[in-house]
Amino acid sequence: MNSIGEDCNELKKQYDACFNSWFSEGFLKGQTDDSGCAPIFRVYQECVKRAMREQKIELREVGSEYCTGSEYDNASSSGGKTQPKTKS
Amino acid sequence: MVVAASTCRTETVFDYSWMNVVVAYWNRYPNPSSTHVLTEDTIQREVRDGKLFSRRLLSKTNPVPKWGARFYNNVPVKIVEDSVLDPVKKTFTTFTRNLGMTKIMKVDEIVVYSEQKDGSTLAVRRAYISSQVFGFSRAIRAFGIERFKANGNKASNGFNYVLRRMFPDSLVGGGHHQHAVTTTSPAGELPATTITVSTTNGSLNNQGALKSAAKVGYEFFKSHASKIAQLFSVKN
Numbered sequence: 001m002n003s004i005g006e007d008c009n010e011l012k013k014q015y016d017a018c019f020n021s022w023f024s025e026g027f028l029k030g031q032t033d034d035s036g037c038a039p040i041f042r043v044y045q046e047c048v049k050r051a052m053r054e055q056k057i058e059l060r061e062v063g064s065e066y067c068t069g070s071e072y073d074n075a076s077s078s079g080g081k082t083q084p085k086t087k088s
Numbered sequence: 089m090v091v092a093a094s095t096c097r098t099e100t101v102f103d104y105s106w107m108n109v110v111v112a113y114w115n116r117y118p119n120p121s122s123t124h125v126l127t128e129d130t131i132q133r134e135v136r137d138g139k140l141f142s143r144r145l146l147s148k149t150n151p152v153p154k155w156g157a158r159f160y161n162n163v164p165v166k167i168v169e170d171s172v173l174d175p176v177k178k179t180f181t182t183f184t185r186n187l188g189m190t191k192i193m194k195v196d197e198i199v200v201y202s203e204q205k206d207g208s209t210l211a212v213r214r215a216y217i218s219s220q221v222f223g224f225s226r227a228i229r230a231f232g233i234e235r236f237k238a239n240g241n242k243a244s245n246g247f248n249y250v251l252r253r254m255f256p257d258s259l260v261g262g263g264h265h266q267h268a269v270t271t272t273s274p275a276g277e278l279p280a281t282t283i284t285v286s287t288t289n290g291s292l293n294n295q296g297a298l299k300s301a302a303k304v305g306y307e308f309f310k311s312h313a314s315k316i317a318q319l320f321s322v323k324n
Contacts (some may be wrong), residue, residue, distance in 0.1 A: 001117040069183040069198040
């Protein structure tokens with residue numbers, strides 16, 4: 001699968017190979033140290049960020065923190081009505 | 089004011105262990121059912137409290153429906169996917185949403201992959217579809233739900249294809265599971281901004297207010313026709 005930046009494809013391939021190996025052989029077996037792929041990830045990440053800037057792709061609306069839809073967590077217990085949780 | 093959100097829930101059982109499913113997840117593209125997926129990038133990733141957090145950016149094509157062809161050229165849709173994987177509890181949660189044009193149609197999708205007693209993996213997929221297009225919200229949401237349901241089987245087939253290729257001899261649970269449940273509820277409520285109609289009169293009779301509001305809705309819809317057409321053709 002291609003990267004959004006054409007010149008990032010090779011870096012992506014290298015990072016994906018590193019990640020897949022660490023994920024199945026390391027992380028899923030209890031090894032949480034992911035520093036092995038960090039150097040290639042940094043270079044790949046920079047390349048992707050550059051491509052995003054060039055293509056004017058902004059992530060402002062999703063924020064910087066990971067989100068897993070927790071605002072919908074009470075949907076199933078509220079009869080189909082979904083009231084997102086708001087931070088006070 | 090609140091904006092109504094239609095919700096849809098589907099369940100799929102994959103006849104592979106949770107371990108196999110999560111390994112395959114990062115390799116599910118390309119597959120024969122995903123020709124619309126153009127690019128896929130990991131833009132953030134870290135291990136925190138023993139859990140793996142990832143953020144990915146995907147771009148997908150927009151095949152133009154006949155009725156939308158005159159409005160716009162094909163522009164890929166950008167989608168952000170956040171996920172958290174807990175190897176101890178054996179749960180993997182993904183949360184995807186579209187970037188941009190969210191006032192026209194906002195699609196939030198949550199999928200939770202968890203291990204079953206028989207060793208297979210259950211994927212519970214929920215979609216929350218909302219629209220702020222005055223006068224057309226219900227129609228847009230209905231379309232979104234139908235598209236979500238139609239794409240569910242396709243996505244599962246594509247993922248099963250990848251699982252079969254990666255783990256040809258690892259079927260669990262008898263290999264007999266099918267797409268299990270689909271439930272839809274027409275409207276939950278989500279807080280959102282309102283479209284307000286301002287007038288110079290200060291007060292309007294009901295008929296005038298309705299006409300004015302309808303005009304605003306119509307103008308909004310007309311000015312965003314190309315974007316709406318584009319969203320209507322998005323594949324998951």
